[in-house]
Every structure is written in structure tokens, then in C-alpha cells.
Amino acid sequence: MTLGKSDLRSLLGAAEDPMLLVDRNWSIVEANDAAEELFGHELPGQPLVRALRNPDAIRALSSVLDRGGRAKAEITLSNPDPIPFRLRVASLSGVEAGEAAAVIVLRDISPWQAAQQMRSDFVANVSHELRSPLTTLAGLIETLRTTASDDPEAQARFLGIMSREAARMDRLIGDLLSLSRVEADERIRPTDPVDLIATIRNVLTIIAERAEASDRTLSFEPDLEACLVAGDSDQLTQVFQNLLENAVRYSRQGGSVHISIERRKPMPKFATEVWAISISDEGEGIAPEHIPRLTERFYRVDSGRSRQMGGTGLGLAIVKHIVNRHRGRLVITSRQGVGTTMTVLLPVLD
Ligand SMILES: Nc1ncnc2c1ncn2[C@@H]1O[C@H](COP(=O)(O)OP(=O)(O)OP(=O)(O)O)[C@@H](O)[C@H]1O
Ligand SMILES: [Mg+2]
Incomplete structure (x- = not known):
């Protein structure tokens, strides 16, 4: 030839x-x-x-x-x-x-190098997140064996800390597993009709108690009867649960969290109209330089504070993957000192 x-x-x-x-x-x-x-x-x-x-x-x-x-x-x-x-x-x-x-x-080969780097950062982050509660547990076991061996008051206190730390490790592993599950089927578009209003109401009953205990008011008064999307009901529940937990966790005590839903015209990249679900809080807000990075795994604005509240920094990464799987988008807007609005856009199912 x-x-x-x-x-x-x-x-x-x-x-x-x-x-x-x-x-x-x-x-x-x-x-x-x-x-x-x-x-x-x-x-x-x-x-x-x-x-x-x-x-x-x-x-x-x-x-x-x-x-x-x-x-x-x-x-x-x-x-x-x-x-x-x-x-x-x-x-x-x-x-x-x-x-x-x-x-x-x-x-x-820069995409390959970046993927390589991400993988090793991920392993380093996971190890670090698991090691700190484990160090606490090991230290307290030693204390219970020695100095606190006949101090029932100290024992009770340490056992309380130990159970909190064990719960944290359990949450971290649960989040990692759900992240890997969502990533695994991100390409497969879900097909079940899911009503967003019922899903959000369901999440509100799950977190109402916690919101009340921490003095935040939740409000959701949709004008519509039902808002359908083609979706995975458990995953959408997780999206709204993660976003509402954040809104409660990072807002001002005594503040309110408002949830709204509306139908919007198709936007660039969307063929159909979308449901826009916004969750707005009255918190301290997020500085603009952090916003593009919030959905990275383990990214936290104030990691000490988030960790203290039981956060692992995986919540928004999970939200992003689920929203992508539903061919939707997550839009974050925030004003420092005023509050944050997280908007989920999902294609309407008619
Ligand atoms: N509504 C909000 N107001 C202010 N900051 C927020 C809000 N939502 C998220 N953030 C910031 O984004 C970071 C990442 O959120 P994400 O939900 O991924 O992790 P987390 O809440 O720290 O932990 P997890 O959700 O895994 O328990 C948080 O640590 C916080 O700094
Ligand atoms: Mg969170």
C-alpha cells in the first residue's frame, strides 16, 4: 500500500x-x-x-x-x-x-497526572480522617486501663467520647461507600418518576427535630401539587438531606431556612424545563474563593469547625454526583454576612 x-x-x-x-x-x-x-x-x-x-x-x-x-x-x-x-x-x-x-x-499527560494526584490525595485524606478518631480511641482505651481504672465518673465521660468518635468513623465510612456507589452508576440515568415535594417533606420530618433543638426554623410552602422528575428516590432524599443539614449546621442560631420550588424555562444545556429547588439560609455565608471548591471531596471552609460538628466534607461531593447523574446542576450563591442559597436544577418530567 x-x-x-x-x-x-x-x-x-x-x-x-x-x-x-x-x-x-x-x-x-x-x-x-x-x-x-x-x-x-x-x-x-x-x-x-x-x-x-x-x-x-x-x-x-x-x-x-x-x-x-x-x-x-x-x-x-x-x-x-x-x-x-x-x-x-x-x-x-x-x-x-x-x-x-x-x-x-x-x-x-496532564489529565492523567491530575487523576493520579487526586487519587493519592484522596487516600491521604481518608487515612487522615480515620486516623484522628482512632488516635483518640486508642488514647482513651489506655487511660481507661490505667489512670481512670477506678474512677467511674471519668470512665463514663470517656466512654461518651469514645462512642462519639466511633460514630464519626462509621459516618465517614458510610459517606465513602455512598460516594463510590453514586460514582459507579453516574452514567446510568435514573428513570423512576419521583415527586420532589413529597421527597422534601420526607426529609423535613427527618431533620425537623435537630433543627428545632438547635433553634433554626424550617419553612417550605410550595404552591404546586407535585413536581415530578425522572429520578432515584433514595438519592434525591440524600441530596436534600445533605443540603438541609448544611443549611441548619452553618446558619445563625435563631435563623430560618427557607426552601422554595419553581418551574423555570430551559436554560443553556437543558432541553426541557427545570425544577429549581432553592435552600436559603441566614448564615455567615461563604467567601467567593471557596465556592468553586465546595463540591471537592473533603473540602471544608473551616475544617476544625466542620469536624467538631461531625462533618467529613463529603456531603456536597455526594450531592454533586447525584445531581450530575440526574442530568441536573447545583448552583451555589452566597453573600457573606447574609446567607447562602443552594439551588438544585433538575429536568422536569411531564
Ligand atoms: N449553607 C452553608 N453555609 C455556609 N457554609 C457551607 C454551607 N454548606 C456548606 N458549607 C461549607 O462547605 C463545606 C463542605 O460542605 P459538605 O456538606 O461537603 O461537608 P461537611 O458539611 O463539612 O461534612 P458532611 O456533609 O460530610 O457531614 C462545609 O464544611 C462548609 O464549610
Ligand atoms: Mg454537609
Whole structure:
């Protein structure tokens, strides 16, 4: 099979990764769109080293042009921010000037590196979150065995702390399991008709007692009879439970939490109309620099405070995954000193 020049161009054009063909004199013979995006336009005819000035890349190409075969290297290019690339070079048969003697393919490995980093951060975070209650438990067991062995009052107090810490570990593991379950079926869109009003009412009965005990008033007076979405009822319950728990937990004592639901016109990226459920609290609010990061796992504005209240920083990460699975969106708006509104947008099921 022989490939003409225009076939070659189509072949390169079909590749998403930057590709360059160079001849024996180190001149660029052909470049695809991705390469031009990376190195600038009008590459053919230019000396390769003008575009790709990296010593490891030059070494790899030099070995392929001298000895044939293949070579690879990991390089960082500034564009203008540094981007890590994996570079591969393979020899071609061209011998004369202007004939392709080697092909260079570059692959941006920053998404892979970011995923790698996220995975190791996640393991580090989980270990840290589990270790602190475990350290407390181990310390108190030792105290019960020794100094508190015949002090019933201290024993009762320590057992109380121990059961709280054990409950915290249990909650953390429960949250991790539900996060991994939600992630596992995020692509499978749920299909059951679920009424949001009934779901929210159900959540309100679950958390009413806690809200009352901590002196927050909850209000929800929908004008509508039923608001249907195609959903997973347990998961949607979890969404509203996490959001309402946050609203109660991070709002001002004596403040009120208001829940509203309305039907909105389709917005960009939505084909159908959406239900917009807003949960507004009168809390201290969230500084704007934190807002984009709130749905990251373990991200907390004030981790000491959240932890003290039993939080692990997974609540909003779970909410985000469930909302994504329902093809919806979570919108967070907040004004410091005034309060926070968390709005869930979900496609209407008619
Ligand atoms: N309504 C709110 N008002 C102010 N800050 C909030 C509000 N909701 C969330 N936050 C901030 O976002 C952080 C992340 O919330 P998230 O629900 O993910 O975790 P958490 O409440 O700390 O723990 P968890 O929900 O796992 O028990 C919280 O620690 C808090 O700092
Ligand atoms: Mg929470």
C-alpha cells in the first residue's frame, strides 16, 4: 500500500494528538492541526528545533534518525504554562530532503497526572480522617486501663467520647461507600418518576427535630401539587438531606431556612424545563474563593469547625454526583454576612 501526500495529510488530520513529520535535515515536512495549535502555524519547512526546543526531544529524534527504530521521552513544554507531554518518535523510510524520515507524536499527560494526584490525595485524606478518631480511641482505651481504672465518673465521660468518635468513623465510612456507589452508576440515568415535594417533606420530618433543638426554623410552602422528575428516590432524599443539614449546621442560631420550588424555562444545556429547588439560609455565608471548591471531596471552609460538628466534607461531593447523574446542576450563591442559597436544577418530567 502506498500513501500519497494528501492521504498522509488526512491521516495526520484525524489524530487528536499533535503530530509532526520531519526529514533527515531536521526540517518539518508536515504537521497536523493539533501540532499547529501547540507550536504555531506554518510549520512545514521550518527547522524542527525552532518549534520543539527540548533537549530530551532532540535526543530522542537524533537516535531515531541515526539508528532507526523508536524512542520516547517525557518532556514539559511551556505554552506559556508548563504542560507535561509524553513524546514518541518512530522512523519512516524517507531518505531524501523533503521526505518524511521520522514521525513525532505528543500526548498531553496532564489529565492523567491530575487523576493520579487526586487519587493519592484522596487516600491521604481518608487515612487522615480515620486516623484522628482512632488516635483518640486508642488514647482513651489506655487511660481507661490505667489512670481512670477506678474512677467511674471519668470512665463514663470517656466512654461518651469514645462512642462519639466511633460514630464519626462509621459516618465517614458510610459517606465513602455512598460516594463510590453514586460514582459507579453516574452514567446510568435514573428513570423512576419521583415527586420532589413529597421527597422534601420526607426529609423535613427527618431533620425537623435537630433543627428545632438547635433553634433554626424550617419553612417550605410550595404552591404546586407535585413536581415530578425522572429520578432515584433514595438519592434525591440524600441530596436534600445533605443540603438541609448544611443549611441548619452553618446558619445563625435563631435563623430560618427557607426552601422554595419553581418551574423555570430551559436554560443553556437543558432541553426541557427545570425544577429549581432553592435552600436559603441566614448564615455567615461563604467567601467567593471557596465556592468553586465546595463540591471537592473533603473540602471544608473551616475544617476544625466542620469536624467538631461531625462533618467529613463529603456531603456536597455526594450531592454533586447525584445531581450530575440526574442530568441536573447545583448552583451555589452566597453573600457573606447574609446567607447562602443552594439551588438544585433538575429536568422536569411531564
Ligand atoms: N449553607 C452553608 N453555609 C455556609 N457554609 C457551607 C454551607 N454548606 C456548606 N458549607 C461549607 O462547605 C463545606 C463542605 O460542605 P459538605 O456538606 O461537603 O461537608 P461537611 O458539611 O463539612 O461534612 P458532611 O456533609 O460530610 O457531614 C462545609 O464544611 C462548609 O464549610
Ligand atoms: Mg454537609
